[in-house]
Amino acid sequence: MRIGLVGTGRIGQSHAAALRARPEVAELLLADVDVDRARAVAAKVGARSVEVDALLRPGAVDALVIAAATPAHPALIRAGIAAEVPVFCEKPVAPTVAETVRILEEVQRAKTPVHVGFMRRFDPGYLRAHSAVRAGELGDLHRVHALTCDMAPPPAGYIASSGGLFHDCHVHDFDILRWVTGREVEEVFAYGANRGESYFADHGDVDTSAAVLRLDDGTLATLQGSRYNGAGYDVRMELAGSRSTLVVGLDDQVPLRSAEPGVDFPVGDPWEVFWPRFTAAYEAEIGAFVAMVADDAPSPCTVADALEAVLIAEAADLSRRERRPVRLTEVRP
Template identity: 45%
Template sequence: MKNITIGMVGVGRIGRMHISNMLAVAEVLKERDINVDLVLADAMPGFAEQVGADLGVKAAESVDKLIEDGVDALFIATSTAGHVDVLRKGIEAKLPMFCEKPIASDVPESLDIIREIEAAGATVQVGHQRRFDLGYQEAKRRLEAGELGWLHSLKAVSGDAFPPPVSYCATSGGLFRDMSLHDFDIIRWLTSQDIVEVFAKGSNNGDPEIGAVGDIDTGAAMLTLADGTLATAIATRYNGAGHDVRLDVMGSKDSAIVGLDEKAAFASAEEGITFPSGESHPTFAERFADAYKNECIAFVELILGERENPCTPLDAVAAAIVADAAQLSLATGQPVKIPTVRDILDGSAEPVEVRALVPSA
């Protein structure tokens, strides 16, 4: 039996979701002779102990005590502002880590921590759960097997059934950073192509307060991939039919559509067509419930040295740079060229300049 103790850092809403998933995964991994124990910690004194008592999981009084007592890895699900501090503690302790996205509050801070991660030779898996969704994986398999031919276009959709509080929109960094980031990552992953240019537009036809805090409620980004393939990413906070996440992968021979099932959040306008007939997912948590668990299994396999890192910090920051470029394009009304993370780290390119979220009058 292989024994692993994972320190789960951050026990708020997202942290508790990850804890529940890891507990479920631990039961599955027992069939593979892998025993996973969890220990919780949180920056708020007493909070981890309270959550641990509710879930029947051990807790430490602080992150420092968690590491001091001995764990084999860290799973970081704190607020974004706390990620870098815990990453540095994990680097110093030479622990493999999982970090919820983003790894830092902005791209410049992310580049700094990547330099520290690389200098230390640390292992950090970043949480982009769509990579573990079976639909996306099958589409990638078909593409790489040549079943789709060459790609002529990709069409990504991300739609929330209802908007978050305006206070959240005010601090989210903008729609492209908050929602389309996931589409930018999965397009890069599925095609194995960098996104080299973006042109973005946005609108506000819902709550005017979203516009008042500097955000948009609907956005569209036209993307150009390194090989010239075109992609679009459309995001909205007002998809009343339900939570809608899809990707059309369109090739010269065939196509594959991720998210096309009985729970898809749309209705046909054609006579006699009842598909899809199921109830749509209310939020991302239900849509990607299995993907989140698969992500946890991948992290355990990474700890054990049984697989390569499925989502590196460079991968995650590459998507964040595309999101910054989309926000810049939105503000300027111009297409924006996108440098690679490696070129920025090597000093041969500059990060995308971040400006206001909405176009000037």
């Protein structure tokens, strides 16, 4: 198959390498508004560099991968469905809830599969948790705790257009919470704090978060996050049931130290950034997309799924700003 990829920044380069490694991909075409960068990446991975418009013509490619900047996502998704080719799009689908809803309506009318890049669904640990919950291994699920903590904050220029901590970072936690538990979030009560550089507050954002989420079966989930976790990059999920407790992300590279005498776990060097921690997941999600194209199969992570995660983020941010619990019905279009 012939696949086109738009956007050759950090994520795009990694997706390009993963696509080139797939035997099903006979030709990979790369495009970027930064033409020189696209050419350099194409030469590095053994692909061909073309103009963006060349990828969007009907019949040009068999599938389209979108790794461009967020503002470009809606137009590129529309171009993909207009060309009637399956689309993979990095999150978010669009900068706003309203635009995400419009894209969802267009995708549903076109019946073109769009796979949104929530890579945690393809991480071995989260896959194991998903299976354990479905099989009843944990018994009745009593509580869930999730956290996402960066070792160091992103630059100020990124924060200005990131959408904020709940949309940019915790949207992954919200998606995986739905996917692992099979439940929907009904209400959120979130807090935020500024413990580091002033540029977060300057843009109406926070660098530290905590939230309680009530699921539709009454289960309570808690969430924590930070842009300043100096010990290392830390992403975990704890699921406690009436029979047992399972933890995702508890490996030899988790950035924790025990205060108990004689305990030396973990023994590995902590993760520092997200890519090494989730390399296998990113590669697996690209493999799933290629399989979706080859088999003419439905999307494993739809625009509808992405919208639900964004609505939780919207509720969390509203709760944080107004200091009150927010039901999902308040932000649902």
